[in-house]
Amino acid sequence: MERNQIAVEIHVIALPFPAQGHINPMLQFSKRLASKGLKVTLVTFLENENLTKLPKHSSNITIESISDNNAVISTVEEYWKNFSSMVEQKLVEMVEKQNKFGKHMRSCLVYDSIIPWALDIAKQLGLSAASFFTQSCAVSAIYYHVREGKINVPIEQDFVSLEGMPQLESHDLPSSRYNSEDQPSFISLMTGQFSNLKDVDWIVFSSFNSLEEEVMNWLATQYPIKLVGPTIPSRYLDNRLEDDDDDDYGLSLFKSNTKTLIEWLDSKETSSVVYVAFGSLAALGEKQMEEVANGLKRSDYHFLWVVRESEEKKLPQNFVDETSDRGLVVGWCPQLEILSHKSVGCFITHCGWNSTLEALSLGVPMVAMPQWGDQLTNAKFVTDVWRVGVRVKVNVEGLVSKEEIDWCIRQVMEGEPANEIRKNSEKWKNLARVAVGEGGSSDMNIDEFVKQLQSYWN
Numbered sequence: 001m002e003r004n005q006i007a008v009e010i011h012v013i014a015l016p017f018p019a020q021g022h023i024n025p026m027l028q029f030s031k032r033l034a035s036k037g038l039k040v041t042l043v044t045f046l047e048n049e050n051l052t053k054l055p056k057h058s059s060n061i062t063i064e065s066i067s068d069n070n071a072v073i074s075t076v077e078e079y080w081k082n083f084s085s086m087v088e089q090k091l092v093e094m095v096e097k098q099n100k101f102g103k104h105m106r107s108c109l110v111y112d113s114i115i116p117w118a119l120d121i122a123k124q125l126g127l128s129a130a131s132f133f134t135q136s137c138a139v140s141a142i143y144y145h146v147r148e149g150k151i152n153v154p155i156e157q158d159f160v161s162l163e164g165m166p167q168l169e170s171h172d173l174p175s176s177r178y179n180s181e182d183q184p185s186f187i188s189l190m191t192g193q194f195s196n197l198k199d200v201d202w203i204v205f206s207s208f209n210s211l212e213e214e215v216m217n218w219l220a221t222q223y224p225i226k227l228v229g230p231t232i233p234s235r236y237l238d239n240r241l242e243d244d245d246d247d248d249y250g251l252s253l254f255k256s257n258t259k260t261l262i263e264w265l266d267s268k269e270t271s272s273v274v275y276v277a278f279g280s281l282a283a284l285g286e287k288q289m290e291e292v293a294n295g296l297k298r299s300d301y302h303f304l305w306v307v308r309e310s311e312e313k314k315l316p317q318n319f320v321d322e323t324s325d326r327g328l329v330v331g332w333c334p335q336l337e338i339l340s341h342k343s344v345g346c347f348i349t350h351c352g353w354n355s356t357l358e359a360l361s362l363g364v365p366m367v368a369m370p371q372w373g374d375q376l377t378n379a380k381f382v383t384d385v386w387r388v389g390v391r392v393k394v395n396v397e398g399l400v401s402k403e404e405i406d407w408c409i410r411q412v413m414e415g416e417p418a419n420e421i422r423k424n425s426e427k428w429k430n431l432a433r434v435a436v437g438e439g440g441s442s443d444m445n446i447d448e449f450v451k452q453l454q455s456y457w458n
Ligand code: UDX
Pocket: 019, 020, 021, 022, 024, 134, 135, 252, 277, 278, 279, 280, 281, 282, 306, 331, 332, 333, 334, 335, 336, 351, 352, 353, 354, 355, 356, 358, 373, 374, 375
């Protein structure tokens, strides 16, 4: 640096898509960046009633909220239009403030990959930019191949072979949350992640090298990607971030009663509880809820089942009372506290990418019950690549029966197959720690990103 030249201070503006499965990994990545000395502001877009619950700071990170001003939204198009204009307004405001009060500060926008238009705003405002993927490299590679016209989803043949991946059948490929009519718009949203990726300064993934080595290596032949995960609070992994506190739950879109849950788990034997949760968005049909309920009843295990408030009415009548000596049904829980509790022996999961990474990193065997989107591909990897669980079979009526649920629980809780799964789970748990630990692949990727950011403006 030349004499009299003042060093610039780097400011990261982290912009997650406003859903729980996107806010969580972005917050954790932000914490890692803050721990390396960067100033970070996390921009969230929450409903007004949630704004009051938001902490102003979470582990050295400033939280900036966007209000939707009670906008009346009736179509998907209107939602996106309103969302992008709110984001633009907020970013302009933040950059103007910075230009006025923080003349030596330079910003980088780390935006969620599913909002690629954020890159245009960043460029207009003179910011550098990183696209942050909250899904696996494998799923991203599939979307890339679809965009390039190599495959269609759904596929017309029995299976497809793609670089760095096992053979994938139709039920292993991503699908829309709703129905086949919605599939084209779902696929176009997902392939859109690659629309301007050649123009972005950095591409980061919430995954880690050893977990997805083959497909990561292939994707790296197309884009300069960096894997920075697992994006899980340090206190559950490497325990290196001193100020890694409980503030994360302040960014939860749902409320839970932690104390009662932990006390209940404390009273159970090691690896004796089945934890059941389907993330923040998946909604099972009423018949499917009944099969899950009866499957849990059939198995002899204690269970903790997260049924969000919006889903409660689908529970069979009297189920909660009838099973109260064996199980707990709650509206939401601190999932990482549950997965890291010694009493939890298996996780019946929809295989959202965060839940998958969390179970892998905490060594909890899984019963994979994917619903839509990337969950189908994640389930394939859980069972056939990482071998840390079994996948439920769907019957001719399109349901997973109570017998199947009971059988799958036993496969991961008892006998020889369970031993093998537990051994593999332990292996990935250790590798996850190695990745984020000092000198691990994700730690070094984060260091490199920070170094490049610092030299970007000098
Ligand atoms: C969605 C998609 O399903 C997922 O595949 C995609 O990659 C991100 O967006 P979601 O369905 O909510 O997310 O699932 P998941 O990715 O598993 O994220 C849920 C998050 O909520 C996890 O971090 C989990 O720990 C947390 N959670 C879930 C709780 O804290 N408490 C709960 O009771 C349930």
